[in-house]
Amino acid sequence: MQTRAVAAHITDWLKRYARNARAKGFVVGVSGGIDSAVVSTLAAQTGLPVLLLEMPIRQKADQVSRAQAHMADLQRRFANVSAQRVDLTPTFDTFVQTVDTETEFPNQQLALANARSRLRMVTLYYYGQIHGLLVTGTGNKIEDFGVGFFTKYGDGGVDISPIADLTKTQVYELAKELDIIPEIQSAVPTDGLWDTERTDEEQMGATYPELEWAMSVYGHQTPEDFSGREREVLEIYTRLHKAMQHKVNPIPVCEIPKGLLG
Structure with missing residues (x-):
């Protein structure tokens, strides 16, 4: 860089x-x-x-x-x-x-x-x-x-x-x-954010370099394509990424059919 x-x-x-x-x-x-x-x-x-x-x-x-x-x-x-x-x-x-x-x-x-x-x-x-x-x-x-x-x-x-x-x-x-x-x-x-010391790695289960690697392969490969620690890290990333979608996606809006608004 x-x-x-x-x-x-x-x-x-x-x-x-x-x-x-x-x-x-x-x-x-x-x-x-x-x-x-x-x-x-x-x-x-x-x-x-x-x-x-x-x-x-x-x-x-x-x-x-x-x-x-x-x-x-x-x-x-x-x-x-x-x-x-x-x-x-x-x-x-x-x-x-x-x-x-x-x-x-x-x-x-x-x-x-x-x-x-x-x-x-x-x-x-x-x-x-x-x-x-x-x-x-x-x-x-x-x-x-x-x-x-x-x-x-x-x-x-x-x-x-x-x-x-x-x-x-x-x-x-x-x-x-x-x-x-x-x-x-x-x-x-x-x-x-905690009274007891909790590092980012302890909370997420992986280091930032590991997660950066997982982010680079996510969507192109699955955990089943790997073994050992790589498989474990990609599983962690996949789980966290799917769980966080509500944070980055627009707030769901209930759209009312036009016929009900007339």
């Missing part, structure tokens, strides 16, 4: 989109992970105002320190970047106390994890609206179009997606080109 050219292309695309949308700039949620670090740096390179939001919810200390270190680094490098910490832990705790958590449900913990992401989406749009900024997504191609590793109306609720056509491997290549701080480049990917 021509990393420098790709970075310049995305930066130019962001700048043109913002101007056409008559937006002042961008707001980006910074998690301490590679995707948000790359996106926020690309946004900073536009020269337009960029607001970085750190939105911890019972966050692990290492995630917080990486996010804060990245925000400090970008503010040092770019005069158009500002940063703000919005601690959503009390808000989430109130939510947990308000909804029914005493009764145990099969998907309760996942629902609570997704609630964290949706609280962050609400916060991003609040600050985006009051400052005239575009909510800028941080999802990559594998997450957004491969396995659906994002929360519907959470981190999937954005105005623009600058790196959604790049695989995770390509995002890491961009991170080197953009001089992202080393502790983020070497961090194990995690969505940070």
Whole structure:
């Protein structure tokens, strides 16, 4: 990949989109992970105002320190970047106390994890609206179009997606080109939505390079064409890809026959 050219292309695309949308700039949620670090740096390179939001919810200390270190680094490098910490832990705790958590449900913990992401989406749009900024997504191609590793109306609720056509491997290549701080480049990917540490690989059952391979052969070959780990990975990808269609397809609309509307 021509990393420098790709970075310049995305930066130019962001700048043109913002101007056409008559937006002042961008707001980006910074998690301490590679995707948000790359996106926020690309946004900073536009020269337009960029607001970085750190939105911890019972966050692990290492995630917080990486996010804060990245925000400090970008503010040092770019005069158009500002940063703000919005601690959503009390808000989430109130939510947990308000909804029914005493009764145990099969998907309760996942629902609570997704609630964290949706609280962050609400916060991003609040600050985006009051400052005239575009909510800028941080999802990559594998997450957004491969396995659906994002929360519907959470981190999937954005105005623009600058790196959604790049695989995770390509995002890491961009991170080197953009001089992202080393502790983020070497961090194990995690969505940070759980009280206990759960890496992306543990949740999905495969690494990003494995899923990238599966995405490249999906639709052309089936799991039965392979054996061993390759077969297992393609089975994982196939299952996740089919399950995520409701996230990427248009919302179903019940069309009323014209005769019933007359």
